[in-house]
Amino acid sequence: MSTTPFGTRTQSVPTQTTSPMPYGRYRAFPPIDLPDRTWPAARITHAPRWLSTDLRDGNQALIDPMTPARKHKMFALLVKMGYKEIEVGFPSASQTDFDFVRQLVERDLIPDDVTISVLTQAREDLIERTAESLAGARAGTIHLYNAVAPLFRRVVFKVDRDECVNIATRGTELVMKYAEQHLGDVEFGYEYSPEIFTSAELDFSVEVCNAVMEVWQPGPGREIVLNLPATVEVATPNVYADQIEWFSRHVDHREHVAISLHPHNDRGTATAATELGLMAGADRVEGCLFGHGERTGNVDLVTLGMNLFSQGIDPKIDFSDIDEIRRTVEYCTGLPVHPRHPYAGDLVYTAFSGSHQDAIKKGLEDLDRKAAAAGVPVAELDWEAPYLPIDPHDVGRSYEAVIRVNSQSGKGGVAYIMKSEHQLELPRRLQIEFSRTVQTHTDGEGGEIGPERLWEIFSAEYLGRTTPLRLTEVVSASSAGGRDSITARVQDRGTERTVSGEGNGPVSSFVDALSGLGYHVRVLDYAEHALSAGGDALAAAYVECEVGQGDNSVVAWGVATDANIVTASLKAVISAVDRAIG
Numbered sequence: 001m002s003t004t005p006f007g008t009r010t011q012s013v014p015t016q017t018t019s020p021m022p023y024g025r026y027r028a029f030p031p032i033d034l035p036d037r038t039w040p041a042a043r044i045t046h047a048p049r050w051l052s053t054d055l056r057d058g059n060q061a062l063i064d065p066m067t068p069a070r071k072h073k074m075f076a077l078l079v080k081m082g083y084k085e086i087e088v089g090f091p092s093a094s095q096t097d098f099d100f101v102r103q104l105v106e107r108d109l110i111p112d113d114v115t116i117s118v119l120t121q122a123r124e125d126l127i128e129r130t131a132e133s134l135a136g137a138r139a140g141t142i143h144l145y146n147a148v149a150p151l152f153r154r155v156v157f158k159v160d161r162d163e164c165v166n167i168a169t170r171g172t173e174l175v176m177k178y179a180e181q182h183l184g185d186v187e188f189g190y191e192y193s194p195e196i197f198t199s200a201e202l203d204f205s206v207e208v209c210n211a212v213m214e215v216w217q218p219g220p221g222r223e224i225v226l227n228l229p230a231t232v233e234v235a236t237p238n239v240y241a242d243q244i245e246w247f248s249r250h251v252d253h254r255e256h257v258a259i260s261l262h263p264h265n266d267r268g269t270a271t272a273a274t275e276l277g278l279m280a281g282a283d284r285v286e287g288c289l290f291g292h293g294e295r296t297g298n299v300d301l302v303t304l305g306m307n308l309f310s311q312g313i314d315p316k317i318d319f320s321d322i323d324e325i326r327r328t329v330e331y332c333t334g335l336p337v338h339p340r341h342p343y344a345g346d347l348v349y350t351a352f353s354g355s356h357q358d359a360i361k362k363g364l365e366d367l368d369r370k371a372a373a374a375g376v377p378v379a380e381l382d383w384e385a386p387y388l389p390i391d392p393h394d395v396g397r398s399y400e401a402v403i404r405v406n407s408q409s410g411k412g413g414v415a416y417i418m419k420s421e422h423q424l425e426l427p428r429r430l431q432i433e434f435s436r437t438v439q440t441h442t443d444g445e446g447g448e449i450g451p452e453r454l455w456e457i458f459s460a461e462y463l464g465r466t467t468p469l470r471l472t473e474v475v476s477a478s479s480a481g482g483r484d485s486i487t488a489r490v491q492d493r494g495t496e497r498t499v500s501g502e503g504n505g506p507v508s509s510f511v512d513a514l515s516g517l518g519y520h521v522r523v524l525d526y527a528e529h530a531l532s533a534g535g536d537a538l539a540a541a542y543v544e545c546e547v548g549q550g551d552n553s554v555v556a557w558g559v560a561t562d563a564n565i566v567t568a569s570l571k572a573v574i575s576a577v578d579r580a581i582g
């Protein structure tokens with residue numbers, strides 16, 4: 001600790017203490033030897049090929065796997081959104097899975113531009129059943145996997161490297177054999193996944209994939225999808241990118257290979273890993289809507305697609321009704337989407353805190369001004385608004401929920417809701433005054449103050465005041481030779497009085513009239529506006545007044561609405577007097 005020139009003491013830097021957790025049991029993932037890596041300088045310029053595995057990896061990780069009805073709903077959603085490759089299940093797993101694929105085929109539910117795929121282990125009986133499931137489809141892909149990482153070779157399969165390669169090549173041969181038997185008329189595709197790619201030796205993954213290709217024989221018009229899964233995410237996203245670039249450089253027949261990413265989210269970095277993987281040269285991405293899937297889930301296709309969208313890149317997927325997508329996925333999976341989920345959560349376009357609200361309000365007003373100046377709707381302007389990476393309207397959200405008021409809120413948020421929900425454009429100092437009133441309620445009541453409650457508080461504070469004064473009637477108001485005069489009837493502490501005054505406008509005339517009753521009022525600020533368009537429009541008036549004299553005077557705002565703007569302004573003066581004195 002030391003002392004500053006101003007005499008205050010500076011803080012010492014806090015030190016974290018050693019965690020009691022057994023971190024020593026874990027090892028850092030070794031870096032990939034790729035000093036000339038090129039991916040860090042790459043840019044994503046277009047959407048990859050997408051495959052949704054909601055109905056397979058997503059479904060296999062649910063507490064209650066989807067019923068056939070829910071699977072159909074999910075399939076229809078994926079098609080509607082624009083996914084062209086959809087993994088629809090693991091048909092050899094159960095009769096339900098098999099029947100679902102058959103229903104899609106037999107009921108002709110697969111659009112011509114959509115290709116379904118089905119997953120299988122490299123076991124003969126399972127492969128045959130899998131091939132049978134696709135019979136009669138226009139197009140279909142069989143996706144075969146076996147684990148290639150050392151831990152799995154040793155513990156799960158008890159095989160050496162050659163035997164592991166053999167599982168993959170033998171599986172591929174069997175896929176081709178049963179495809180020939182059952183899928184003569186089907187436009188048939190093949191996908192192979194060296195499962196646990198992220199933990200496998202890179203040269204071995206390439207060796208297995210090259211061996212698989214020796215069997216499949218890719219070539220022009222006969223691609224192979226090599227899917228490189230982060231079955232378990234084990235390292236920082238840059239390591240995945242290195243692995244993808246290394247693989248892409250070393251694998252045979254690269255021009256006929258679609259390199260596919262299948263990231264899981266164990267470290268919470270699946271989105272980043274996918275984006276870096278694409279920069280590293282991958283062509284295709286497999287994932288699930290909202291990141292469903294094993295453990296922490298597959299990479300979230302919504303976040304990935306919307307990340308592209310927010311960079312001005314066509315995601316080739318329609319997210320324009322994100323709430324409908326969210327509701328459907330919640331219904332199908334039985335799991336809620338987190339309120340803070342990127343782009344889709346309930347709260348992700350909402351600001352409660354004062355400085356955020358202030359900036360957002362100014363940003364939206366700036367867009368409104370620009371749109372008015374250009375004579376186009378805001379939706380046609382380039383988007384630029386503080387704290388809002390995209391326009392909520394673009395995903396079907398309204399601005400209503402953008403600003404919500406609680407104890408963290410400031411005048412900007414309160415003013416925004418008064419304007420957007422109640423059409424009142426409070427002058428700046430009134431915003432400050434009213435937000436202090438609101439603060440006493442949020443502190444006292446806790447939680448959120450919705451637009452209706454805000455209106456109740458505002459009405460009670462400004463509009464519902466009747467003591468000591470109440471305006472009963474404006475008897476006459478005239479203007480001649482630059483002077484205004486007014487005669488009005490008011491109730492002063494319950495007694496009806498008629499007062500008259502003169503001034504250089506109706507408000508100053510009224511203030512003059514009130515002085516006859518002993519009320520000393522000085523107008524400090526005045527604003528008015530129409531509340532709505534049309535002949536029967538209401539007007540709102542806001543008056544800041546100093547009421548009383550000398551040390552006992554009080555400054556207060558008054559607000560009123562009326563069909564007649566003169567009446568509204570006089571009522572606003574009364575509102576200020578009543579607030580100051582009552």
Ligand SMILES: CC(=O)SCCNC(=O)CCNC(=O)[C@H](O)C(C)(C)COP(=O)(O)OP(=O)(O)OC[C@H]1O[C@@H](n2cnc3c(N)ncnc32)[C@H](O)[C@@H]1OP(=O)(O)O
Nearest residue numbers: 060090092093094120121122123145146147156157195231
């Ligand atoms: C990373 C992933 O998500 S992979 C996809 C995982 N998804 C699923 O497993 C869902 C569907 N699966 C199932 O319903 C079942 O596993 C079935 C019906 C396919 C098979 O069930 P079972 O025959 O009971 O076998 P089980 O799943 O326990 O398989 C384990 C056996 O298959 C072997 N095996 C596992 N994966 C593979 C594979 N990809 N290729 C070949 N053999 C494999 C294992 O080594 C083990 O062999 P062992 O019995 O000789 O020790």
Ligand SMILES: CC(C)C(=O)C(=O)O
Nearest residue numbers: 145193195196229231
């Ligand atoms: C079958 C493969 C692609 C898989 O789901 C994984 O490795 O996560």
